[in-house]
Amino acid sequence: MTEEEIFARKTLDELNAERPLGDAFFDFDQSLIREDARLVLQKNAEWLRRWTSTRITIEGHCDARGTGEYNLALGERRANAVKEYLASLGLAADRVLVVSKGEESPVCFEEHEGCWQQNRRGHPIITAK
DSSP: OOHHHHHHHHHHHHHHHHOOOOOOOOOOTTOOOOOOHHHHHHHHHHHHHHSSEEEEEEEOOOOOOOOOOHHHHHHHHHHHHHHHHHHHOOOOOGGGGEEEEESSSOOOOSSSSHHHHHHHHEEEEEEOO
């Protein structure tokens, strides 16, 4: 089977479980794309250029510090920053939707910087292939 045939047989859930797209992490109270995140997003853009029919949603996440309202706005700024960076790499903006999750979907629940860092992210989800 070709790579294209294998890809065509996979469900969206299977693709997302493989995590071909990495998270972009952010500094506290920031929505600027960090240097380490640029490398991750460049790899994401390469994958997205390979699979031209795919579409993604970028979820903007925050740690639990700050108000719910503030974190929703910050999550949106983070998701938009990821979208804009992918667009700067040549990815069509209409392939990327953004949504803010604020602090509502943490991956780590402890209260220390190492954990909070994991929650400050732009998380890509493949939504169409």
